[in-house]
Amino acid sequence: MRDTASILHLDLDAFFAAVEQRDKPSLRGKPVIVGGVGLRGVVSTASYEARVYGVGSAMPMHEARRRCPNAAFLAGRFDAYREASRIVMGMLAQLSPLVEPLSLDEAFVDLAAGPSRDLDEASVLRLAADLRAQVSAATGGLTASVGLASSKFMAKVASELAKPDGIRLVSPGTEVEVIAGLPARTIPGVGPATMERLTKLGVVTIADLRELSRAELIRELGKASGEHLHELAFARDNRAVNSERETKSISMEDTFERDIADAKVLAAVADRHAAKVASRLVKAGVFARTVTLKVRLPDFSSISRSRTLNGATDRAEVVAQVARSLLDGLDVGQGVRLLGVGVSGLVEVAQEPLFELEVAAPGRVVEEAEAPISRHRSIWLPGADVVHAEFGPGWVWGSGIGRVTVRFETAQTKPGPVRTFAVDDPALGLGLSAPDLL
């Protein structure tokens, strides 16, 4: 906490959906829902037009379709999101060397560490307004909400209050009264489980939370979160903006369209995940000591098994072998809905483990690396960028039964026409920013 509102929190509004509306003029002003388009998908981001129908993040996609059947349902294009994010983060870096990204669309900036020495309220408000204008200009019209306050906690609350498309400054000294009436659930770290416990204690607002003693909160929520919450209830927060956070784990997981009970198929999936995880280790130039296998069962309960090596590795074969051996210890007879492989205990130097692990499980060679997984996903995912030899650039509006429907428009055009093609039409190809599988 400090006596100036010099911590800035920026949050891009409905980020993924806003990028889609920017690049797809026919969707501007309309409900857009980005998320997993498969049977078991959930909503990643809903545009404000879709939120009116009660659609929100983490909602199962089938529920979103029920609530807002006329929305555009898109698979998401992470390359495009990463590019927009890179531009915005670059702008924040101009304000201060102390920038702490929280995700693609959110970051803290410590303005007190930056070049501008004027930290009075008028100055930081002007800075925030300039920033928002620059963000919009450089990203093709994306809007950001900005919070300014004396701590991370208050800056984040402030940007929440500013949404969408606004600025909010909380003057130092007024923090406690600003948050008093807000729901306790507003506090980052208070999720559904914590809120349920608090409700039983009669807590609705942050002011109610202040009525509970520190000891009471610790008894109810444990030492760390009890203490933390008690502090935040009084708007006390000393956490520094940390621009040097290092990655602590890397993982890959996949929820299957249908549960899989075939151990060989699951082993092949584990191999595939292990290969991806290892390649990310190599790319990051780090090595991992611990391998974790995660399985989600049909009843949605999950199991994790981990093993710490006597060394550190970045080799796919090693990660895969450990993952397989952990999988062997699990009963997958009832089928699994998700399988994941992760690594942690990351270090900067290699120290290949001395193997006393099973050298090669006989008869278990990996020939199904391209696993016969029950998801023959089309490359024509809704929202994907495509190019047609005659009609030019567009995006996948929908596909099925051997056909793909494309709308031909880009960020720079007016809403464009729709045409349908055979999925194997040689004139049609994927564009630059193909959707990632969410």
Place this chain on the structure above:
DNA sequence: TCTGGGGTCCTAGGACCC
């Protein structure tokens, strides 16, 4: 047909060591 994917942090128990 309920419920993603990629992370971080915390807790609690047991092993192990001094």
Place this chain on the structure above:
DNA sequence: TCTGGGGTCCTAGGACCC
């Protein structure tokens, strides 16, 4: 013949965030 106590590492599970 009653058995401390602290610290660290590892494992498993769970809450939470975007």
